[in-house]
Amino acid sequence: MIQQLLQAYWPDWTGDTVEGPSGWNNTTRFIYNSQRRSVMRIYNTHRDKSRIEFEFAVLDSLQSMSLSFKIPTPIPATLGEKAVQIQDGSDRYACLFAYIEGARPEEDDIQAAYSFGEKTGELVHALAKCSVEEEPVYPPYFELLQSYPSCSKAFILDFCKQPPIEFQEQRAALLTLQEAYIDICSRLDSIKSLPQQLVHGDLNFSNLLVDSENMNTVTALLDFEFCTRDVRAMEPAVVISGFLGIRDEREAIRQFCEGFASTVRLSKEEIIAIPVLMRLRLVDVFLHFFSRYREGTDEFHILKEQVNMLANGFKSLEQSQEWMEDLLFQTLL
Template structure:
C-alpha cells in the first residue's frame, strides 16, 4: 500500500500543481483506480488505467475530451491536464498509464428523480450532437468495436463456452434455463447485425448511465468516463440508458423511459429505423454486458456471484423488453413525433 501511495505522489509530481498537495481515496470505479488531488485550493482527479497500457486508446479519449471543451454544452466533461512535458498521458512508476483531469463538482444523479432522468436525456441528446461533429481521423481513431460487433468482441464466449460455464458449478447450473433463453436472444441479435450497421453511425460515449454522471440540484452538471468512446450506431447512445430502466413496477419503468425520451428528444433526433430498432439495441447493450461478465468469470477475474447477478438482471430486462415491445413502440414513436415538431 505504501508503495502505491508513493506511486500516486510520483504521478502528481509530474504536474505543475499548487502546494500544499494532498492525495485522497474518495471514490473509484471498476475499470480504473482514481484518487482525488487537493492542490492548494484546487481539486483534480487522478486516474490510473488498470485495464490497458495502450497510449493510443487513452490518447483518443483525451483528444475527444479536448474537442468537447470547445462544444457549447450545458454540462461539463472531464478536461485532461497537461503534465510538465506537455502531454496528458503520464507513465506511472509501475508502467501503467495515468492522467489528471479537472474536478467536476456534483453528486450522482438518481433514477428516483424525474428531473435527473429527463436531464440525463437532455445531456445525452446534447452530447450526441456534439460528438456528431467529430470524424475519425489519424488523431481520433476508434479503439473499440461498435456494440453490434459483439460476436467478435466476445468471440471467446461463444455458445459452447457459455454452456460450459453454466456446467462448471451447481449454482451456475441452476441458471441454465435463463442462459439458454439469453443465448436465443443472442442469436436473434446476431441476425440483426446488418440492420444495425445500416443505421446512422457516429462517435458515441457508449456508457451514459447514472453512475457516469454528476448532478447539481435538479440539473445534470457533468458526464464522465469517456474511455470507451467508439464509432457506433447513433441510436446506441439512448439505448444504453433506456436499458437501465426495466423493473418490476411497469408503470414506473415506462414513466422513466418517457421522461428520458422527452429530454433526449428535446435536443437530438432519431430516424424511423433507429426508433424501430431501439428495443433490440437495448437488448444488445444488455447482451454485451452479460457476455463481458461471462468472460471475466471464465478468466477467474470475478467470483461466480457476479455473473449470477448479471444473468438474473439481464434475463429479466431482456424478457421485460420483449413483453413490452408494443408499448415501447408507441413510446418511442411519440418521441419521434416530438422531434419532427421541433
C-alpha cells in the same frame, strides 16, 4: 502509490487523497488541497495507450464546442503527457482530470431524467460534428462477434446450456441469456445499416453529475473511455436500457425521450431498432463480464450477479416492449 504518481508527474497537484466511486474498469481517487481539486483515474483492465489517446482526442474536440454541460478535462503532466505509465510493474496508465462540481444521482431517482435526455441529445449532436484524426480503438456494439475473442459463440452456447456447478442456480437465467444471444447474433447485419457516428456508448447514472442544489439538472457527462463510431440510436438505447426495472420506469423513459427529442429526432427505422439495440447492450454486458471471468479478472460470484441482473433486464424489456414502442414513436419521431 497515488502520492508517488502526483509527486513524479503532477507535483503542483499533490494533496489529500480520498477514494472515489471506482467502477469495474478503473480506480478513481479525488485529490484535495487548499487551492484546487482534481481526480486521478487509473486504467485497470487494459495497457493500451491508444485507447486513452482516442478518448482524449474526442474530449479535445468537444472542448472547442459550446456545451451546456461539463465534460472531463485532462491535466497534462510535467512533460506534457496526458497519460503516464505507472512504474509498478503493472504497465497500467494513470491520468489526472480537473474536478467537476456536482452530485451523483441515485439509480432509481428520475428527477433528472428529462435533463439527462436533453444533455444526451446535445452530446449526440456535438459528437456528430467532432473532428478526430485518430481511429476509434473500441469496436462498435454491432461487432459483437469480434469484440470478445475469449468468448467464442460455441463456448458461450455450451456454457449457457451446460453451466459449471458454480452456476447451477443460474440455469434458467443463462438460458434466457442464451436465447437473447442467438437472437441478437442474427440481427447484427441489419443493425449496421442504421445511421452511424461517434457515440459515448456508456451513458448511465454513474457517468453523470447533477446540480447539488437542483437535482433536476444534469451538469456533467463523464467517462468517455468507450467512445467509438457506432449507430446513432445506440446512444439513447444504452440509456433507456439502464432504466429497465427501476421505480417509475415508464415515467423515466418518457421524460428522457422527451428531453432527447428536444435536440435530436430519430428516423422510423432507428426507433423500431431501439428495443433490439437495448437487447444488444444487455448481451454485450453479459459478454463483457463473461470475458472478465474467463480471463481471471473477476471471481465467479461477480458473473453470477451479472447473469441474474441481466436476465431480469430481459424480462423487464419483454414486459415493457408494447408500451415502450408506442412511447418511443410518440416522443422521438
